[in-house]
Structures are given as C-alpha cells and as structure tokens.
Amino acid sequence: MFAYNLNKITMHIFNGKANLIAHLLAIKTSNSTIGFVPTMGALHQGHLSLMQQSTTQNDFTVVSIFVNPTQFNNPDDLLKYPRTLDQDVAKISAFDSSIIIFAPSVDDIYEENVSSDPFDFDGLEHQMEGKFRPGHYDGVGTIVKKLFEIVSPTKAYFGEKDFQQLQIVKKMVEKHHLAVEVIGCEIFREANGLAMSSRNERLTADQRAEASFIYKILLEVKDKFPTHTTEQLNKYVASAFIQSHTFELEYFQIAEEESLLPLEEKIDTKTYRAFIAVFVNNIRLIDTISLN
Secondary structure, three states, rough: EEEEEOEEEEEEEOOOOOHHHHHHHHHHHOOEEEOOOOEEEOOOHHHHHHHHHHHHHOOOEEEOOOOOOHHHOOHHHHHHHOOHHHHHHHHHHHHHOOOEEEEEOHHHHHOOOOOOOOOOOHHHHHHHHHHHHHHHHHHHHHHHHHHHHHHOOOOEEEEHHHHHHHHHHHHHHOOOOOOOOEEEEEEEOOOOOEEEHHHHHHHHHHHHHHOOHHHHHHHHHHHHOOOOOHHHHHHHHHHHHOOOOOEEEHHHHHHHHEEEEEEEOOOOOOOOOOEEEEEEEEEEEEEEEEOO
C-alpha cells in the first residue's frame, strides 16, 4: 500500500492483494457490505456511475484498476490499451476519496502463471464476442473470479454495454457458488449517443463524432423490431454499414437476453437485445440495446 496525495487529499492504493485483504479484514464487521467495481482503467463517466451506485448501496467500495492480459486475444490491442493510472486516481479522488483502490501488477495477480483457467458458461461463451475473440471469456472468468476471491464483495457492478460479459459473470457466480450479487448498470452514453468506453480515447475527434452512427442504427433497429423479421433487420444493418466509409461491421446479432442465442422466432414472454461490434480504423467498439 502507498499513500497518494492529491490536492491535500490522501488516498490509499493497494498494489498487493495481501495488503488489500488485510486492510479489508481490519475495517469490516460482520454486518459490513463491500461494493466492488472492477475496471481496466482509463476511467470515464460510465465507470463513475458504477462507483456512484456502489457507494450509495454499500459501506465500503473497492475499485480495481488492472489491464488483464489473459482476456486479449489480440496482442496489439493489449499493447495499445490506454493505461492512465494517475488520471484515474485523480478522477476517483475528486469523486469520492473514501473509495479503496486496488491497482495490482500482473505478477501479483497471476504470480508465475499468466494464463486463463478453462470455464464452462453453459454456451454463453460461444455467442457473438466468443466467436470473434477466442479465449476471451476464459480470461474474463479467470480475472473476475480471482478478484472476487481477493475482495470478497457483497455486490459487484458491471456496465450493460458488455452485456454478454455481464451474463457470463452471473453464470460463473451461479456455477461456482460465489457469495456475491452481480448487478448490471445502465449504459452511460456520450452526448451524441456513443456508448462510453475506454477505447473511445483512441478515436480522433471526427471519428468520435461520427461514431454516433452506431447508436443511431441500434435505435432504428429497436423502432423496426415489432414489425420486421430478423432477416430484414440483419439486411438493413448490413446495408447501412456497407454504405459507410468510416465503419466496418464485424457482427450484428439479435439474441434472447438470458441464453444469448440468436433470435429465430419471437416469443412474447422473452426479452431480446441487439448486439453490435464495429471497427473504426482498427479500433473495436461494441454496443447493445434492449428491444422490448
């Protein structure tokens, strides 16, 4: 642990899991609740909204800042992922200086074995992101399980932008009987509708402005959903991106929320979502929207 003094406010950042565990054991009681917000840093307003929910609902809040190498199937993406610890600490300090920050090293988390454990998420891992990012969700499951075991949170908060990840974390908690409530939080968007993401920092100002196109398409899909078939909507989205000179569509899929299986026939008792992944000059952006 070391003290980080910023504008005369001292925050304590734990770089080692042993020190963090000892600190949490010292401050909590049998009735204390701990909220946990796992992040990979490059914090934005969306992350702060998760922290807001956690600090409102719990006695203590822990925020982790850790770029997890095992969930990147593209080494170049890992290399270019923004690392902005000083700025992140400043944002958290300005928001709430009582938040406990855990910023470990790769060695502290993985020791001498930087690899993923195999997970079975009952097929959730084979849809969408799982198809295009082999091994990604084994990496997600590995790091989230490790962090849950270190922090022992009462509640953990995840943004719905990564809705597939949210469902997978819930499934992992269920299958491994972990004593944590996983809470999905509403997507926080920029003024133009672009879903907030750490990767947005890599976009130029023009690309960032034009990226409102992604949310615009999702809103049009939501509007058309009651009267159009899945095939019609797939063709509509594909055509819209073919006409774009800025964006490359990786995938678009309408799926049932619980199973994440592609929609074949609408059932009134089920809820559906549209999922999309897009490249902007090799920068990958994802988004999602509830359809009913």
